Amino acid sequence: MGKGRLEAFTDGVMAIIITIMMLELKVPHGADFAALWSSVPVFLAYVLSYINVGIFWNNHHHMLHATEHIDGRVLWANLFLLFWMSLVPFVIRWIDEAGFASLPTAAYGVVLAMAAVGYTVLQQAIIACNGSSSKLAAAVGSDLKGKASLAIYVVAVPLAFVSPWISIALYVLSAAMWLVPDRRIEAIAKR
Numbered sequence: 714m715g716k717g718r719l720e721a722f723t724d725g726v727m728a729i730i731i732t733i734m735m736l737e738l739k740v741p742h743g744a745d746f747a748a749l750w751s752s753v754p755v756f757l758a759y760v761l762s763y764i765n766v767g768i769f770w771n772n773h774h775h776m777l778h779a780t781e782h783i784d785g786r787v788l789w790a791n792l793f794l795l796f797w798m799s800l801v802p803f804v805i806r807w808i809d810e811a812g813f814a815s816l817p818t819a820a821y822g823v824v825l826a827m828a829a830v831g832y833t834v835l836q837q838a839i840i841a842c843n844g845s846s847s848k849l850a851a852a853v854g855s856d857l858k859g860k861a862s863l864a865i866y867v868v869a870v871p872l873a874f875v876s877p878w879i880s881i882a883l884y885v886l887s888a889a890m891w892l893v894p895d896r897r898i899e900a901i902a903k904r
Contacts, residue, residue, distance in 0.1 A: 716783050719791055720774075726795045727770045733802040734762055739809070755809040761881075761888060762805050768891040769798060769828060773835075779849040780839050790838040794831030800824045818880050819873035825884065826866035833859060862887040 738759055741748035773794075804824050807817040833856070840850045853859075869883035 716777055716780055719783055719788065720777050723773060723791060723795065724770075726799065727766060727773075730766055730798055730801060731763060734759055734766075734805060737802055737806050737809070754813065755805075758805055758808055758813075758881075761884060762801050764888050764892070765825060765828075765884075766798060766801060768888060769794070769832060772832070772891070776836060776839065776849060779847075779852055780843060781847070782842050783839065784842045786838040787835065787842055790831070790835040794828060794835050797824055797828040797831050801828075813877050813881070815874045815877055818877035819870045822866050822870040822873060822880055822884065825887070826863060826870065829859065829863045829866060833863070858890060862890060 738756065739752065741752045743749075801824060804817060804821040808814075808821060811817045836849070836853060836856075836859075840847060840853070843849060865883050865887040869880040869887075872883070873880040
């Protein structure tokens with residue numbers, strides 16, 4: 714089975730997710746800096762979410778370039794990942810309306826953690842489809858960065874009930890780890 718439709722569908726869904734996030738940003742209710750300043754926290758949450766969606770999209774892109782074949786398991790795993798990604802605009806809206814309260818901040822971490830699980834499941838489905846000696850299997854190796862980011866989300870979720878800002882700092886830390894694209898997969902995909 715070819716991977717072109719999977720790539721196109723995923724690109725479309727990711728574009729829609731980013732568009733929905735942008736449309737959810739509220740215009741300040743005033744024309745002064747105080748009105749603009751009150752929008753800064755949710756704008757920064759939008760920036761973090763945009764970066765996270767971009768990280769997943771970027772790594773998905775490189776992963777599929779290292780992929781030769783896909784099957785039904787890969788399609789379903791991809792849908793699982795996209796489901797969790799599609800919830801990002803919802804939790805951002807909730808955070809905005811609740812004012813960075815504990816439960817919405819924890820829910821944001823749950824969505825990111827489940828998207829990370831979805832990415833891992835997709836990665837394993839592709840490796841199963843292409844074989845343990847495939848380009849992707851060689852590139853992924855032990856996937857220390859993937860495991861570390863999932864661990865950060867798992868720790869950050871309960872910490873949201875101690876302090877939402879600690880959780881947000883951990884979400885930023887996880888995103889910062891991924892800002893440099895995963896060179897292993899980029900290098901293998903070019904071969």
